[in-house]
Amino acid sequence: MFEATWGPGEGLYESGGPVTEAHFPSSAGLSVVKVMNDGTCVECATVGSESAVGLLPALSGGVSSNRTFVQLAGSGISIPAAALRGRARQSPALVDLLLRFAQVTLAQEEQSVACNALHETEPRLARWILQSQDRLNARVLPLTQDYLAIMLGVQRTTVGAAASRLKAEGLIRYSRGQLEVLDRPGLERRSCECYGAVRDLQARLLAPEESDDNPGAL
Structure with a gap:
C-alpha cells in the first residue's frame, strides 16, 4: 500500500489491460469511461473518496473492462492487487467492505445508462x-x-x-x-433524479454498522 498523487488526465487502466493495483482516491476524482471501436467514449461513473476503482478485477485477477483516468487532480492510496487479495483472504469483513465499494460504483454505472438514454x-x-x-x-x-x-x-x-x-x-x-x-x-x-438516487444508495451501502468485527486498516 502506498500514497499516490495523480495529475489531470493521467491514465490508470485501459480497456482489456491488466489491473495490477486498486486505487482508493481521497481528494482526486476518477472517471470510468466505456470506449467504442471508433474511439468515442462516454462516462459510466465518477469515483471519489466514497469508493474505489479496480476492485473486482484486482480481487479476481481479471482485466479492466473500461478506461479509467484522473478527471480531477488529487491524491489517494494504491494497493497492489496481489496484496489486496491476500488481505481479503484473511478478512471476511474486508471483503464485505470492498464489495460495498464495488456496488456503489456499479450502481452509478447502471444509473448512468438510464440517465444517458432517458434524460x-x-x-x-x-x-x-x-x-x-x-x-x-x-x-x-x-x-x-x-x-x-x-x-x-x-x-x-x-x-x-x-x-x-x-x-x-x-x-x-x-x-x-x-x-x-x-x-x-x-x-x-x-x-435529474439520478444524482439523488446514487447519493442515497451510497449513503445506505456505506453507512457504518455496529459490529464487533473490525476489518482493520488496509
Missing part, C-alpha cells in the same frame, strides 16, 4: 457538475467544454448550449475552462 442534456450536466463538486468540495471546478462533451457523450456545441442555459438561470458561471457553482440548491433542483 435531457441540461439535467444530466447539472448532475455531473454536482458529482464533480462532491469530489473536490470546491465552488470552482476546472472543466472544459471538450471534457464535458466526452463525459456526457454529446457534441461540444450541445454542451455549450446546455451550459449557457444553466448560466442564464444563475446556477453556474462558466469561462475559459473554469466552472463556478453559484446556486447549488438550484442546481440540485435542475438535476
